[in-house]
Amino acid sequence: MKPHHHLDSATLLGFSAGALPDAFSVVVAAHLEVCAHCRAQLARADRIGGQLLRQQEGVPLATGSREALMARLDADPVQLERAPMPEPSRGRADEDLLPASLRPYFGERYSSLRWRMIGPGVHHIRSRDVDDSHLMLLRTSAGRSIPMHSHGGNELTMILRGAYDDSLGHFGAGDVADLDCDVEHQPVTAPGVPCICVAATDAPLRFRGWIARTLQPLFGL
Template structure:
């Protein structure tokens, strides 16, 4: 599993600083479990953050300026993969959810208990998240999610299947790190349902009147 869509730098900085809502931190942790590139970026952010904290500022630097300085340093830090000798391939259990999701959804895909919210769409909401909304979504192949933007931020990681939208093709391991400036319409690809884990901090903004009418029922 080699992701092609990665975490935004601001998300990496927020995770390193422990400033992300709980729901978003769970999705980040799930992605980090399979993405060496983003693990390296988090390591860089940890190191940069430590250096900034240790720096003797003249007076107290406002938190916003410190965050911008950290983002600038992270953006200018080249991602270099250190050489490691080849390791034996890991045996991956295709039925296992990422470990970061276990406290919220259980350990195995086969044990999930889905709730139908629309034709071809099923959902499981995590009840034990204190900050933000965390959910699993299963969407049948060939389905089009209504055109929408976001009232806040959304972080989605693909677990199985894939979808296509104006931002590209998203397959297992990829993350869509979106904010309120993004409007898109994901379409799931043939071959099997698309299963993803998603974190949001505000309801979606659907453009069609029918989707807006149904939104209180599906609670997205």
């Protein structure tokens, strides 16, 4: 697995400093298990973040935007803890296993997941033990589209199985979509197999269509 879409530098700096919300840190860690490029960029972020923390003084700010995450890098190092470096994937023999970073929140095996339908061909699972933002698994049948939407805040999505296409390109297993409130898109899953993603958000999505907006409160998206 060689991802082609990677984490934003601000996200890596926030992860390095321990400034990301828990849900976002989980998705970052899952991507780092399979992406040598982002592990190398994380090592660079560690060096940059360490220099900033030594040179600056301040108070941690509330998370919820890229600007806030970057500002938290100026906080007192006593108040921020370095996120643990995920172990790289070694080519799991058991394809039924979820990435190690996701197992505490969803369980160990794909075959044991208990999906909840939220629309035709679309299912999700809310995580457990994440309080500061939303972390979920999404499974979308092959050849289906998600309603056009933008984001009230930030969204970080990693593709675990299958693939989708949108205005930003083709996203396959291991890729991440690191999005902010300026992005509007409509993912369309590739033919063949369902697309399974893990996603973190810090604000509700903004759907363009009235049907999706009407149903949105029922599913907490």
